[in-house]
Amino acid sequence: MPAPIDEATVRHIAHLARLKLSDDEVHRYTQQLVAILEYVQQLNRLNVDGVEPTAHALPIVNVLRPDEPREPLGAEKALANAPQKAAGFFALPKVLDQEGA
Amino acid sequence: MTDEQSARQIAQDVAARKRSAESVVANALDRLHAADNAYQLLVALDADGTLARARDVDRRIAAGQRIGPLAGVPVAIKDNICTSFLPTTCASRILDGFRPPYDAHVVEKLRAAGAVIVAKTNLDEFAMGSSTENSALRPTRNPWDPQRVPGGSSGGSAVAVAARAVPIALGSDTGGSIRQPASLCGVCGLKPTYGRVSRYGLVAFASSLDQVGPFATDVHDLALVLSVIAGHDARDSTAVDEPLPDYAAELDRPPGKLRIGRVREHFAEGLDPPVAAAVDAAFETFRSLGAEIVDLSLPHAPYAVACYYLICTAEASSNLARYDGVHYGYRTPRPADYVDVYAASRAEGFGPEVKRRIMLGTFALSSGYHDAYYLRALRVRTLIKNDFLGAFRSCDLILGPTTPTAAFRLGEKTEDPLAMYLADIYTVSANLAGIPALSIPCGFTPDGLPIGMQLAGPLFAEARLLQAAAAYQSRTTWHTRAPASNRS
Known part of the structure; x- marks a missing residue:
């Protein structure tokens, strides 16, 4: 396995995960993740050549249902928990600022 | 719990109109208030x-x-x-006040069977933890010793x-x-x-491992509830x-001559001596019930925690993107800006363990x-599953x-996440193998x-598992003991 991670990797991972971490958090998570990753290195002791991966414990593949129209949730219910809504839509800040647009 | 307070006795009495659902539920609400004051178990x-639902x-x-x-x-x-009639928060700030637009499959099934949902219980945030201390609300306490944890993540339900x-x-x-x-x-x-119980309406944590299940004071009530909540659901x-099977009816049948496996790796270093002694005594009880004890090895059991924490976190990182x-x-x-809507909301909404x-x-x-960590863990999962098939x-x-x-x-x-993860050393294998x-x-x-013992069986062997556990409880009284302040 590749070497354990440093603070730069942790910042990169936090960006991928869309988590805005403080410097303190980056520092703490780096230490903790290094310890956890050292622990999971034990999996390297096992020879897994030719072993099929198990993503799922049961042999279920491609469960299908009839393609029939059903009652949808409806806009009112779908928007009921939205933190901000406007005119029947989810509302968000502008994606492009005025100058950039 | 006295028999009069078992689920099966309540249901019988209520159906026969000896007691009203309203009086039973009112009593439960009083008890929940008292228990919550003492142990902080409710959300x-x-x-x-x-x-009102009881009167219905x-x-x-x-x-x-x-x-x-x-009933x-x-x-x-x-x-x-x-639950559409009570908030559902996963004990997380990010779902504070969330009111689902629908009921989970298991909630529908319980209500159709006459049960009355009385409360939502505390948990480690998004079910991530082994002590219920990761709740964004507050930790729950163990009724046997309030300075101790109840375990987790379903700590509130257990309490x-x-x-x-x-x-x-x-x-x-x-x-x-x-x-x-x-x-x-x-x-x-x-x-x-x-796959035995539908997860429709269970907030997803790790989708290849999550399963819903019951708590009760004895095996008969576990069987009764499993019969109600199990079964096919097209929505999952x-x-x-x-x-x-009718699991409750299956309990009336003797389990037959059982061969019970004793796994060498379960009794290695790290096992507290009183726990080992109690489990050894349980083997003797099964022997006196006519069971044969089979010594065996699950050679990959020591790798289960490492395997589990790579798979469950990978699935969680994807599930929690929503x-x-x-x-x-x-x-x-x-x-x-709009990126900050995601990154800052998630940073402020999730607690430390979830992050x-x-x-x-x-x-x-x-x-x-990906290949070195996630894919390797999936291959080790195969080895763990095959160990059980062999056993x-x-x-x-x-x-x-x-x-x-x-x-x-x-x-x-x-302060030590890894020490907390090792509390799951004997339990994670069953989820990996299904x-x-x-x-x-x-x-x-x-x-x-209290000390607990775990019985595990092959896929869909719940009836056999429950029969063996009921046979054990017919010979022992551990399950009848309640913490001192809650004896009825």
């Missing part, structure tokens, strides 16, 4: 709405309608299971049953989150086979269409590390400790803390 409770059950019975096997039985539900506030509670089990708190609180808890493509501050849940009050797991899972799935050729069930120690102290493991497993009380430590 949400609505007394008026709950009593009484009306259905008075009108001569068919009522199910849980008037009060049930507490872990707060990661959706609701341990404190004799309700006869039945539901939890979810991704790596031991039903069995470990059942063990630490001295009650019974069952993780059914993956993993809820398989397997024949569904908390975006846009569609529902918490949004940061003043986002700098840690999202980080670990994102890392394990990221470019350059169940020479035995019918496997018996061992549920946890390495009895309940630990509040704060004891919060097999059913339950925990029932089997003794006490010299300090008076």
Whole structure:
């Protein structure tokens, strides 16, 4: 396995995960993740050549249902928990600022 | 719990109109209030709405309608299971006040069977933890010693049953989150086979491992609830269409001559001596019941925690991407821009353990590390699953400790995530292999803390598992003991 991670990797991972971490958090998570990753290195002791991966414990593949129209949730219910809504839509800040647009 | 407070007795009395659902539920609400004051186990409770739903059950019975096997039985539900009539928060700030637009499959099934959902119970945020200390609300305490944790993540549900506030509670089990708190609180808890119970409406944590299951004070009530909640559901493509036995009726049949496996790796270093002694005594009880004890090895068992924490965090990092501050849940009050809506809302809305797991899972799935971590864990999962397939050729069930120690102290493991993960060492394998497993009380430590033992069986062998556990409880009284302040 590749070497354990440093603070730069942790910042990169936090960006991928869309988590805005403080410097303190980056520092703490780096230490903790290094310890956890050292622990999971034990999996390297096992020879897994030719072993099929198990993503799922049961042999279920491609469960299908009839393609029939059903009652949808409806806009009112779908928007009921939205933190901000406007005119029947989810509302968000502008994606492009005025100058950039 | 006295027989009069068992779920089956309540249901019988309510159906026969000897007691009203309303009076049973009112009593449960009083007990829940008292237990909550002492142990902080609740997330949400609505007394008026709950009593109204209890009166509905009484009306259905008075009108001569068919009522199910849980008539008037009060049930507490872990707060990661959706209820349209009570908020569902996963004990997370990011879902503060969230009101699902629908009920989970298991909630529909319980209500159709006459049960009354009385409260939502505390948990480790998003079911990530083994002590209920990761709740954004507050930690829950163990009724056997309030300075100790109840286990987790379904700590509130385990305590609701341990404190004799309700006869039945539901939890979810991704790596031991039903069995470990059942063990630490001295009650019974069952993780059914993956696919036995629909997860429709269970908030997803790790989708290849999550399963819903019951807590109760004895195996008969576990069986009764499993019969109600199990079965095919088209809304969860993993809820398989397997024949569904009447588990309660199966208990009346003797299990036959059982071969019970004793796994060498379960009795290696790290197991507390009083726990080992209690489990060894349980082997003797089974021997006296006519069982044959088979010594065996699960050679990859020591790798289960490492394997589990890579897989569950990878799946969690993907499942929890849906908390975006846009569609529902918490949004940061003043986002700098639209990316900040996601990144700041998630940073402010998730607690430290949830963030840690999202980080670990994102890392394990990221470019350059995916094969070395995630894919390797999936291959080791195959080895762990194959160990069980081999073991169940020479035995019918496997018996061992549920946890390495009895309940630990509040704060004891919060600074060391890895030490907390190792509390799951005996339970995670069943989730990786998909097999059913339950925990029932089997003794006490010299300090008076309950000890639990775990029975695991092959896929869909719940009936055999419950029969063996019921046979054990017919010979022992550990499960009848309640914490001192809650004896009725």
